Amino acid sequence: MEFTIALVQFKPERKNVTKNIQKIQSLLQGLSADLIVLPELSNSGYLYAFSQTLIPFSEPANGQGPFLTALREIAAKTKGVIVSGYSEVDKTKLYNSAIAISAKGILANYRKTHLYADEKSLFLPGDSGFRTFTWKNVTIGMMVCFDWIFPESARTLALAGAQIIAHPANLVLPYCQNAMITRSIENKVFTITANRIGEEKLGEQKLNFTGKSQITDPKGEVLYRGPKNKSTVHVMSIDPEGALDKKITPQNDMFGDRRPDFYINLAHLK
Numbered sequence: 001m002e003f004t005i006a007l008v009q010f011k012p013e014r015k016n017v018t019k020n021i022q023k024i025q026s027l028l029q030g031l032s033a034d035l036i037v038l039p040e041l042s043n044s045g046y047l048y049a050f051s052q053t054l055i056p057f058s059e060p061a062n063g064q065g066p067f068l069t070a071l072r073e074i075a076a077k078t079k080g081v082i083v084s085g086y087s088e089v090d091k092t093k094l095y096n097s098a099i100a101i102s103a104k105g106i107l108a109n110y111r112k113t114h115l116y117a118d119e120k121s122l123f124l125p126g127d128s129g130f131r132t133f134t135w136k137n138v139t140i141g142m143m144v145c146f147d148w149i150f151p152e153s154a155r156t157l158a159l160a161g162a163q164i165i166a167h168p169a170n171l172v173l174p175y176c177q178n179a180m181i182t183r184s185i186e187n188k189v190f191t192i193t194a195n196r197i198g199e200e201k202l203g204e205q206k207l208n209f210t211g212k213s214q215i216t217d218p219k220g221e222v223l224y225r226g227p228k229n230k231s232t233v234h235v236m237s238i239d240p241e242g243a244l245d246k247k248i249t250p251q252n253d254m255f256g257d258r259r260p261d262f263y264i265n266l267a268h269l270k
């Protein structure tokens with residue numbers, strides 16, 4: 001089966017939701033895709049000193065705010081589902097979230113499980129658990145950026161049936177792109193890491209985001225790796241059925257051969 005995916009890499013502007021909407025609208029002008037993945041915190045940008053200063057650029061998961069309203073309108077034009085990272089506010093609590101949204105509305109909302117560095121002073125650790133949704137009979141899972149370093153994230157999504165892992169990111173460490181190749185092989189899934197580019201400064205702090213957004217397939221082939229520091233949209237067709245066969249040799253099934261009793265219970269070592 002043919003399933004069209006698109007990955008978007010750009011530089012979200014801090015404290016400027018309107019400009020970020022306009023950038024996304026212009027990058028996706030005239031495009032159609034079953035699944036589009038945007039970076040982490042695409043509405044707000046990344047570096048903030050306090051939750052209080054981030055709240056005005058955040059919005060609730062009910063889809064009523066300007067960013068999610070715009071994404072829904074864009075999804076109507078691109079005729080598919082969009083997964084985007086965004087800063088979510090729930091009353092006074094902030095979450096670093098990813099949402100799946102189509103013309104009809106919200107399919108799933110995921111709150112980042114593993115917060116990175118100073119994110120811990122802005123956001124609460126996610127309480128949604130890993131989330132999947134189905135689009136055109138394809139099961140898609142969501143994780144956000146630093147979730148990558150915990151293999152349990154991708155494993156949980158794959159065990160829940162995800163054929164594609166949509167992975168909005170704001171990467172600063174250099175390891176993730178290589179690690180996602182392994183996440184693909186060990187779970188036999190497609191991964192789409194939509195990373196951001198550019199630099200942000202806050203006082204003494206300076207972060208350089210690493211670009212090189214990436215698509216991998218269940219054999220660990222890198223189907224696409226983007227540029228380091230340029231906005232880009234990459235569209236391609238994949239066959240998600242390739243992620244349904246978990247055999248790596250005729251005798252080895254990546255899921256069937258698991259021995260969970262030995263993974264979580266270390267009592268036998270005592």
Ligand code: ACM
Pocket residue numbers: 040115116144145146147169170171172173
């Ligand atoms: C990250 O999780 N944004 C590094």
